[in-house]
Amino acid sequence: MLRRTFLATTVALTALAAAPxxxxxxxxxxxxxxxxGPVGDGGWTYQHDxxxxxxxxxxxxxxxxxxxxxxxxxADAERAITxxxxxxxxxxxxTSFGFMDATIAVAEKFPDxxxxxxxxxxxxxxxxxxxxxxxxxxxxMGTIAGMMTESNTIGYIGSFPIPEVIQGINSSFIHARxxxxxxxxxxxxxxxxxxxxxxxxxxxxxxxxxxxVILQHTDSTAPLAKAQEAGAIGFGQASxxxxxxxxxxxxxxxxxxxxxxxxxxxxxxxxTWESKGTWAGIAGGEVEIGEITxxxxxxVREAALAMKDSIASGEYHPxxxxxxxxxxxxxxxxxxxxxxxxxxxxxxxxEGIDAxxxx
Amino acid sequence: xxxxxxxxxxxxxxxxxxxFAALGELIVERSGVLNLGVEGMMIAGALAGFAAAxxxxxxxxxxxxxxxxxxxxxxxxxxxxxxxxxxxxxxxxALTLFGLGLTALFGKPYEGVKAPSMAMGPFGLHWIAxxxxxxxxxxxxxxxxSRAGLILRGVGENHHAAxxxxxxxxxxxxxxxxxxxxMAGIGGAYISIATVLQWTEGMTAGAGWxxxxxxxxxxxxxFGVLAGAWLFGGVTVSQLRMQxxxxxxxxxxxxxxxxxxxxxxxxxxxxxxxxxxxPGSLGKIFHATS
Numbered sequence: 001m002l003r004r005t006f007l008a009t010t011v012a013l014t015a016l017a018a019a020p021x022x023x024x025x026x027x028x029x030x031x032x033x034x035x036x037g038p039v040g041d042g043g044w045t046y047q048h049d050x051x052x053x054x055x056x057x058x059x060x061x062x063x064x065x066x067x068x069x070x071x072x073x074x075a076d077a078e079r080a081i082t083x084x085x086x087x088x089x090x091x092x093x094x095t096s097f098g099f100m101d102a103t104i105a106v107a108e109k110f111p112d113x114x115x116x117x118x119x120x121x122x123x124x125x126x127x128x129x130x131x132x133x134x135x136x137x138x139x140x141m142g143t144i145a146g147m148m149t150e151s152n153t154i155g156y157i158g159s160f161p162i163p164e165v166i167q168g169i170n171s172s173f174i175h176a177r178x179x180x181x182x183x184x185x186x187x188x189x190x191x192x193x194x195x196x197x198x199x200x201x202x203x204x205x206x207x208x209x210x211x212x213v214i215l216q217h218t219d220s221t222a223p224l225a226k227a228q229e230a231g232a233i234g235f236g237q238a239s240x241x242x243x244x245x246x247x248x249x250x251x252x253x254x255x256x257x258x259x260x261x262x263x264x265x266x267x268x269x270x271x272t273w274e275s276k277g278t279w280a281g282i283a284g285g286e287v288e289i290g291e292i293t294x295x296x297x298x299x300v301r302e303a304a305l306a307m308k309d310s311i312a313s314g315e316y317h318p319x320x321x322x323x324x325x326x327x328x329x330x331x332x333x334x335x336x337x338x339x340x341x342x343x344x345x346x347x348x349x350x351e352g353i354d355a356x357x358x359x
Numbered sequence: 360x361x362x363x364x365x366x367x368x369x370x371x372x373x374x375x376x377x378x379f380a381a382l383g384e385l386i387v388e389r390s391g392v393l394n395l396g397v398e399g400m401m402i403a404g405a406l407a408g409f410a411a412a413x414x415x416x417x418x419x420x421x422x423x424x425x426x427x428x429x430x431x432x433x434x435x436x437x438x439x440x441x442x443x444x445x446x447x448x449x450x451x452x453a454l455t456l457f458g459l460g461l462t463a464l465f466g467k468p469y470e471g472v473k474a475p476s477m478a479m480g481p482f483g484l485h486w487i488a489x490x491x492x493x494x495x496x497x498x499x500x501x502x503x504x505s506r507a508g509l510i511l512r513g514v515g516e517n518h519h520a521a522x523x524x525x526x527x528x529x530x531x532x533x534x535x536x537x538x539x540x541x542m543a544g545i546g547g548a549y550i551s552i553a554t555v556l557q558w559t560e561g562m563t564a565g566a567g568w569x570x571x572x573x574x575x576x577x578x579x580x581x582f583g584v585l586a587g588a589w590l591f592g593g594v595t596v597s598q599l600r601m602q603x604x605x606x607x608x609x610x611x612x613x614x615x616x617x618x619x620x621x622x623x624x625x626x627x628x629x630x631x632x633x634x635x636x637x638p639g640s641l642g643k644i645f646h647a648t649s
Contacts, residue, residue, distance in 0.1 A: 038559065038561065042470065070560070186603050196562050197554055197555055197566075205603040208362060209600075221471070222555045225555065229556075243472070354605060355605055358611060
């Protein structure tokens with residue numbers, strides 16, 4: 001009974017999905033998005049949705065966008081992606097690392113639909129991946145953090161111990177220590193991308209440990225609210241979080257997905273889309289540094305902007321040797337830079353971070 | 360080194376939303392009603408309270424509105440179950456879904472808004488958190504020493520007998536349901552106004568379900584609820600605190616700890632007690648036959 005209904009629905013929807021292929025160009029291209037958080041998270045998902053809105057602005061009636069928000073990473077993701085596929089979307093963006101396997105699984109069943117997975121590494125003929133070099137922005141934040149801390153202790157709220165997050169922790173720490181050799185870093189794992197109550201508790205735990213600068217790789221503004229209560233500072237994550245200006249939010253890393261979305265959807269329209277992996281950073285405009293507020297002294301601002309410029313020009317790579325791993329073994333020799341492949345599999349802390357990565 | 364005072368304050372604060380919601384549900388269940396809508400009422404309180412605090416700039420007024428909001432939502436459940444005789448479990452679940460959906464809709468304008476700051480009580484713990492602790496002995500006294508409490512328990516144990524004695528079963532239960540809603544509302548508002556200081560969709564993140572478990576865990580006793588809330592809040596906070604302090608314990612184990620602690624405690628309690636301590640008429644539909 002249920003199966004029959006499902007099959008009937010599938011057939012009907014597939015027919016609908018196939019329809020635009022036969023019709024002429026007057027049918028709008030359908031673009032679907034899967035979000036891990038609510039559009040109003042003020043961080044990661046908010047920025048992806050800004051990208052979606054930029055798409056609508058760019059292409060107007062020629063496209064039609066849909067999104068499903070707050071999709072949990074796991075079994076539910078596959079269902080949500082399938083739903084968008086059955087609804088006749090021509091291209092589907094799945095915007096969180098944890099959607100990787102679900103995206104691949106659904107893409108196998110729908111070879112005519114194009115998929116784009118954010119921050120993953122698994123590709124297929126109809127699955128492309130895109131990511132941003134957030135660690136470049138974090139080098140700038142780390143510079144500010146190292147110069148601004150008075151207790152010489154900075155805190156970091158991690159989401160999940162995956163390479164992208166570990167890159168961020170290492171990059172922040174390396175550059176904080178570069179400007180302040182006495183700096184120590186404490187790391188708390190929240191095991192969530194978006195859980196305001198837990199992020200607030202994690203921030204409180206760090207503050208109780210004497211931290212006066214909080215860096216975060218989780219998406220809500222809750223850590224900033226806690227930092228404000230305690231007189232500490234923090235940074236906007238993924239989006240500007242300007243409500244907390246000029247302090248506690250002294251700068252931010254902004255993910256700007258709009259140009260990428262516009263480019264890729266354009267390629268679907270003119271038939272030049274193909275699967276590839278994209279990993280742009282500050283130079284490509286995908287990672288932006290939000291305004292450094294007046295709460296930051298001039299010399300710190302100059303140092304931060306100098307860091308940003310040298311990364312943007314390609315003159316400096318945030319992971320340049322000499323660098324050792326936390327266990328003391330040598331990682332990069334003097335002047336050597338880390339390869340992208342190494343970075344995409346990073347699973348160790350650099351020397352000086354006195355903690356273990358949860359395995 | 361972990362500063363003990365700071366740690367205790369953090370634990371008490373983390374326990375507060377659970378404590379309010381579970382104390383409210385304790386009264387509801389003691390009157391023989393099973394309201395699984397706690398999560399929905401908490402999130403409604405979180406939004407109503409935040410909106411009121413934002414509009415007036417007065418967080419305490421926010422809590423008052425949160426209580427009203429939670430109570431109003433719970434009265435929908437009350438009318439459905441007590442007058443239209445719908446199933447408690449299904450109606451409660453529907454209330455949770457309704458609350459989550461409703462707040463997602465009406466909460467949009469409040470996303471990204473900062474809550475007004477709130478005066479702290481002694482030891483840097485908010486007054487509302489202190490009020491939650493004070494509520495425990497009051498509720499114990501009400502249930503065990505007051506005449507009204509005796510009637511409430513009577514209604515919960517055997518509604519037909521209570522009805523035969525001339526007690527207004529539906530009225531007592533409606534009062535209990537709205538009290539439960541008000542308490543859940545305050546618990547939810549504590550998250551949005553005092554802990555996270557902002558509104559986000561779904562921000563209660565399952566606290567209502569934990570509160571429901573705490574009532575069972577407590578054996579339907581007020582001080583048991585307090586112990587459960589502290590235990591759960593304690594393990595949640597301690598694991599983050601230990602991580603921040605760099606104490607070398609597997610993080611996954613720490614993250615699991617609250618749930619393990621709850622299961623262990625439930626097993627110990629159920630092994631110790633003979634039979635169930637649940638009120639006799641819990642979750643049963645009352646229909647006066649005379």
